Amino acid sequence: xxxxxxxxxxxxxxxxxxxxxxxxxxxxxxxxxxxxxxxxxxxxxxxxxxxxxxxxxxxxxxxxxxxxxxxxxxxxxxxxxxxxxxxxxxxxxxxxxxxxxxxxxxxxxxxxxxxxxxxxxxxxxxxxxxxxxxxxxxxxxxxxxxxxxxxxxxxxxxxxxxxxxxxxxxxxxxxxxxxxxxxxxxxxxxxxxxxxxxxxxxxxxxxxxxxxxxxxxxxxxxxxxxxxxx
Amino acid sequence: xxxxxxxxxxxxxxxxxxxxxxxxxxxxxxxxxxxxxxxxxxxxxxxxxxxxxxxxxxxxxxxxxxxxxxxxxxxxxxxxxxxxxxxxxxxxxxxxxxxxxxxxxxxxxxxxxxxxxxxxxxxxxxxxxxxxxxxxxxxxxxxxxxxxxxxxxxxxxxxxxxxxxxxxxxxxxxxxxxxxxxxxxxxxxxxxxxxxxxxxxxxxxxxxxxxxxxxxxxxxxxxxxxxxxx
Amino acid sequence: xxxxxxxxxxxxxxxxxxxxxxxxxxxxxxxxxxxxxxxxxxxxxxxxxxxxxxxxxxxxxxxxxxxxxxxxxxxxxxxxxxxxxxxxxxxxxxxxxxxxxxxxxxxxxxxxxxxxxxxxxxxxxxxxxxxxxxxxxxxxxxxxxxxxxxxxxxxxxxxxxxxxxxxxxxxxxxxxxxxxxxxxxxxxxxxxxxxxxxxxxxxxxxxxxxxxxxxxxxxxxxxxxxxxxx
Amino acid sequence: xxxxxxxxxxxxxxxxxxxxxxxxxxxxxxxxxxxxxxxxxxxxxxxxxxxxxxxxxxxxxxxxxxxxxxxxxxxxxxxxxxxxxxxxxxxxxxxxxxxxxxxxxxxxxxxxxxxxxxxxxxxxxxxxxxxxxxxxxxxxxxxxxxxxxxxxxxxxxxxxxxxxxxxxxxxxxxxxxxxxxxxxxxxxxxxxxxxxxxxxxxxxxxxxxxxxxxxxxxxxxxxxxxxxxx
Numbered sequence: 001x002x003x004x005x006x007x008x009x010x011x012x013x014x015x016x017x018x019x020x021x022x023x024x025x026x027x028x029x030x031x032x033x034x035x036x037x038x039x040x041x042x043x044x045x046x047x048x049x050x051x052x053x054x055x056x057x058x059x060x061x062x063x064x065x066x067x068x069x070x071x072x073x074x075x076x077x078x079x080x081x082x083x084x085x086x087x088x089x090x091x092x093x094x095x096x097x098x099x100x101x102x103x104x105x106x107x108x109x110x111x112x113x114x115x116x117x118x119x120x121x122x123x124x125x126x127x128x129x130x131x132x133x134x135x136x137x138x139x140x141x142x143x144x145x146x147x148x149x150x151x152x153x154x155x156x157x158x159x160x161x162x163x164x165x166x167x168x169x170x171x172x173x174x175x176x177x178x179x180x181x182x183x184x185x186x187x188x189x190x191x192x193x194x195x196x197x198x199x200x201x202x203x204x205x206x207x208x209x210x211x212x213x214x215x216x217x218x219x220x221x222x223x224x225x226x227x228x229x230x
Numbered sequence: 231x232x233x234x235x236x237x238x239x240x241x242x243x244x245x246x247x248x249x250x251x252x253x254x255x256x257x258x259x260x261x262x263x264x265x266x267x268x269x270x271x272x273x274x275x276x277x278x279x280x281x282x283x284x285x286x287x288x289x290x291x292x293x294x295x296x297x298x299x300x301x302x303x304x305x306x307x308x309x310x311x312x313x314x315x316x317x318x319x320x321x322x323x324x325x326x327x328x329x330x331x332x333x334x335x336x337x338x339x340x341x342x343x344x345x346x347x348x349x350x351x352x353x354x355x356x357x358x359x360x361x362x363x364x365x366x367x368x369x370x371x372x373x374x375x376x377x378x379x380x381x382x383x384x385x386x387x388x389x390x391x392x393x394x395x396x397x398x399x400x401x402x403x404x405x406x407x408x409x410x411x412x413x414x415x416x417x418x419x420x421x422x423x424x425x426x427x428x429x430x431x432x433x434x435x436x437x438x439x440x441x442x443x444x445x446x447x448x449x450x451x452x453x454x455x456x457x458x459x460x
Numbered sequence: 461x462x463x464x465x466x467x468x469x470x471x472x473x474x475x476x477x478x479x480x481x482x483x484x485x486x487x488x489x490x491x492x493x494x495x496x497x498x499x500x501x502x503x504x505x506x507x508x509x510x511x512x513x514x515x516x517x518x519x520x521x522x523x524x525x526x527x528x529x530x531x532x533x534x535x536x537x538x539x540x541x542x543x544x545x546x547x548x549x550x551x552x553x554x555x556x557x558x559x560x561x562x563x564x565x566x567x568x569x570x571x572x573x574x575x576x577x578x579x580x581x582x583x584x585x586x587x588x589x590x591x592x593x594x595x596x597x598x599x600x601x602x603x604x605x606x607x608x609x610x611x612x613x614x615x616x617x618x619x620x621x622x623x624x625x626x627x628x629x630x631x632x633x634x635x636x637x638x639x640x641x642x643x644x645x646x647x648x649x650x651x652x653x654x655x656x657x658x659x660x661x662x663x664x665x666x667x668x669x670x671x672x673x674x675x676x677x678x679x680x681x682x683x684x685x686x687x688x689x690x
Numbered sequence: 691x692x693x694x695x696x697x698x699x700x701x702x703x704x705x706x707x708x709x710x711x712x713x714x715x716x717x718x719x720x721x722x723x724x725x726x727x728x729x730x731x732x733x734x735x736x737x738x739x740x741x742x743x744x745x746x747x748x749x750x751x752x753x754x755x756x757x758x759x760x761x762x763x764x765x766x767x768x769x770x771x772x773x774x775x776x777x778x779x780x781x782x783x784x785x786x787x788x789x790x791x792x793x794x795x796x797x798x799x800x801x802x803x804x805x806x807x808x809x810x811x812x813x814x815x816x817x818x819x820x821x822x823x824x825x826x827x828x829x830x831x832x833x834x835x836x837x838x839x840x841x842x843x844x845x846x847x848x849x850x851x852x853x854x855x856x857x858x859x860x861x862x863x864x865x866x867x868x869x870x871x872x873x874x875x876x877x878x879x880x881x882x883x884x885x886x887x888x889x890x891x892x893x894x895x896x897x898x899x900x901x902x903x904x905x906x907x908x909x910x911x912x913x914x915x916x917x918x919x920x
Binding site for chain 4: 493
C-alpha cells in the first residue's frame with residue numbers, strides 16, 4: 001500500500017484498487033462471446049413460450065386431466081425442439097465461419113448486430129408455429145425468419161472475404177461452393193412456402209431436406225476446400 | 231489495399247479498425263461457454279414461472295392477505311429450488327466431463343445441441359411440478375425430462391470415448407464404472423414413476439437417493455480411476 | 461494437509477479435487493463479460509414482449525385470420541428491431557470505450573452497474589413504444605431511457621480519464637471531441653421530445669440523425685485522435 | 691487432409707474436424723463465468739416483471755392517459771432499480787471474493803450452486819415489492835432473500851478459508867473483520883423486518899445504511915488486511 005500507483009489518492013479509507021486488463025477479453029473475442037450469448041438466450045427463451053397449463057378440465061390432482069392438458073401443449077413442445085435445432089444449427093454454422101477468421105472489423109460487427117437481431121427474433125415465429133401449426137401463415141413466417149438468418153450469414157461471409165478477414169484468401173471456387181451451401185437453405189425455405197398452403201407438415205419436412213442437401217453439397221466440395229475450411 | 235496493414239483505406243473518415251483474434255476464444259471454449267450459458271439461463275428462467283400474485287384476497291396492504299397469497303406460491307418456490315439443484319447438478323456433471331477432454335469434434339457439438347435442448351426444456355416440467363405437485367403426471371413429466379438429460383450425458387461420454395477425445399484412453403472398467411454412475415439416476419427416475427401414482431412426494435424423495443447412490447458408487451470405483459477422472 | 465498437493469485428504473471416498481485458477485478470468489475481463497451478458501440478454505428479451513396472438517378472429521387454421529393477427533403485431537416487431545439496433549449500437553460504443561482502457565477500478569465497476577441498470581431497463585420503453593407507438597409519451601419515455609444510457613457512457617469516460625485508466629493520457633481536445641460524440645445523441649433525444657407531440661414517427665426519425673451526425677463529428681476529429689482512439 | 695490424426699475415419703464425406711482445448715476455459719473460470727451469467731440474467735430479468743400497460747383508461751393515443759398508466763408502473767420501476775443495485779452489489783462482492791482465491795474445490799462449486807439459487811430467486815421478491823410496496827410482508831420477503839444471499843457469501847468465504855483456497859492464509863483478525871463486513875447487512879435486514887410493519891419505506895431506508903456501515907467497517911480494518919484483501 002506504501003508505493004501508490006497512478007490513480008490512487010492518499011487518505012481515502014479504501015484505496016481504489018485497479019484491476020488490470022489481461023489478454024483474455026480481446027475485441028474479437030467479445031464479438032464471438034456476444035453472439036454465443038444471444039444464441040444461448042434465444043434457444044433457452046423458447047421454453048417460456050410453452051407456458052404452464054394454468055388449470056385443467058376437472059380435478060387438479062387427476063392424472064388423466066393433467067395428461068390431457070399437457071397433450072394440448074404437445075405442438076408447443078414440438079415447436080420448442082424444432083426451434084432448438086434450428087438455432088443450434090445456425091450457431092454451429094456461425095461457429096465454423098468464425099473459426100476461419102483472423103480478425104473482425106467494424107463493418108463486420110455492425111452486420112453481426114443485424115444478423116443477431118434476426119436470431120433473437122426466432123422465438124417469436126417458433127411460438128406462432130407452436131400455437132398455429134396447422135396454419136400455413138405460421139409456417140411461412142418461420143421460413144421467412146430462417147431465410148433472413150441464412151441470408152445474413154452469407155452477407156457476413158461475403159463481407160469477411162471483401163475485407164480480407166479470412167486466414168487465407170479463398171479461391172473463387174471455394175467461396176462459390178461455400179456460399180451455395182449457405183444459401184441453399186434459403187431456396188428450401190422459399191420452396192416450402194407455397195407447399196405450406198397444401199400441407200404445413202410437408203412444408204416443415206422440406207426444411208429438413210437441408211441435411212441431405214448439405215451432405216450432397218459436401219460431395220461437390222472443391223479439392224482444395226479442406227485447406228481453407230478445415 | 232495490399233500495402234496497408236489492417237485494412238485501413240486512405241481518406242475514409244473513420245478507418246475500418248480491425249480487431250485481431252487472440253488465443254482466448256477457441257472452438258472448444260465456445261462449446262463450453264455455450265453450454266454454461268444455456269445452463270445459467272435455464273436455471274435463472276425458473277424464477278419467471280413463479281410469477282407475482284397480481285391481487286390478494288382483501289386489502290393490498292394487509293400483511294395477512296399478502297402472506298396468504300405468497301403461501302399459495304410456496305409449491306412454486308419449492309419447485310424453483312428443486313429445479314435449481316437439478317440443473318446445478320447437471321452443470322457440475324458436465325463440468326467434470328469436459329475437464330477430461332482434450333478436444334471436441336463436430337459430432338460432439340451436434341450431440342451437445344441435443345443435450346442442451348433437454349436442459350433448456352427443464353423449466354417447463356419444473357413449472358408444471360410447482361403448479362400440480364400433487365398430480366403424479368407432473369412428477370412423471372419431470373422424471374422423463376431428467377432421464378433424457380442423464381441419457382444424453384451418457385451418449386456424450388460414449389461418443390467422446392469412441393472418438394478418442396479424452397486426455398488418455400480409459401480402461402474398460404473405468405468407463406463401465408463411470409457410465410454406471412451416469413445412468414443410475416435414470417433407473418431412479420424410472421423407479422419413481424409408478425411410485426408417483428401412490429405418493430408424488432415419495433417419488434420426489436426417490437430422486438434424492440441419487441446422492442447416497444453416487445457416494446456408494448464412488449466406493450466401488452476402480453483403483454486406477456483417479457488417474458483418468460481426477 | 462501440508463504435504464499433500466491440491467488439498468487431497470487420504471481415505472476420503474472422493475478426494476476434494478481442486479480446480480486452480482488460470483489467467484483467463486481476470487477482474488477486468490469479468491466486468492467486460494458481465495456487461496456483454498447484460499447487453500445480450502436485454503437484446504434477446506425484447507422478443508418476449510412481442511407475445512403470441514393467443515387467438516385469432518375466426519378459424520385458427522384460416523391464413524387470412526392469422527395474417528391479420530400477425531399484422532396487429534407489426535408495430536411490436538418494428539419496436540423489437542429499433543430496440544435491437546439501439547442496444548446493439550450502445551454495445552458497440554461500450555466495446556470501443558473498453559478497448560482503450562488498461563484497467564478498471566472500483567468506482568468504474570460501480571458506475572458500470574448504474575450504466576447497466578439503464579441498459580437492462582431498455583426492453584420496458586421498447587415494449588411501450590411497440591404497444592403505444594402513436595402516443596408521444598411512449599416516444600418520450602424511450603428517448604429519456606436512451607439519454608440516460610448515453611449520459612452514463614459519458615460519465616464512465618470521464619471517470620476513466622480522471623482515474624488514468626486509458627492506455628495513454630488523452631489530450632484535452634481529443635477528450636472534448638470524444639465527449640461531444642457521446643453526448644450529441646442526448647441532444648437529439650431531447651430535441652425529439654417536443655417533436656413527439658407533433659408526430660411520433662418524426663421524433664423517431666430524429667433519433668436516426670445520430671448516424672449522419674456521428675459521421676459529421678468524425679470529420680471534425682483532431683488529427684492526433686487516431687493515436688488514442690484506434 | 692493427408693496425414694490423419696486420431697479419431698478421423700477415412701472415406702467419410704466430411705472428416706470429423708477436431709477442435710482442441712486451449713488454456714482459456716479452465717474449471718475455475720467456468721465457475722466464475724457461470725456465476726457472472728446468473729447475476730447478469732437475474733439483473734436483466736427484473737425488467738420482465740415491470741410489464742407493459744396493456745390498455746390505458748381512455749384513448750390509446752392520449753398522452754395524459756398513457757402518462758397515467760406509466761405512473762402506475764412507477765413503484766415497479768423503482769423496485770427494478772433497487773433490485774439492480776442489490777444484485778449489482780452482490781456481484782461486486784462476489785467479484786472481490788473470487789479475486790482472492792487461487793482455486794476452487796468441489797464443495798465450493800456445490801455451495802456456489804446454493805448461493806446462486808438465492809441470487810436467481812431475487813427477481814421474485816423484487817416483483818412482489820414493486821407490486822405491494824406498501825405491504826410490510828413484501829419488505830420482509832425481500833429482506834429474507836437478501837439475508838440468505840449474504841449468509842451464503844459468508845459460508846463461501848468460510849469454506850474457502852477452511853480448504854486453503856486463498857492466495858495466502860488469512861490471519862484470524864483479518865478473517866473476523868471480513869466476515870463481520872459480510873454479515874453486518876444480515877443484521878440490517880433482520881432489524882428492518884419489524885420496522886416494515888411501522889413503515890415499509892423506513893425499512894427499505896435501513897437497507898441503505900449498509901453503505902455507511904461498510905465505510906465505517908473499512909475504517910476498522912486491521913493494518914495488515916491490505917495485503918490479503920487488495
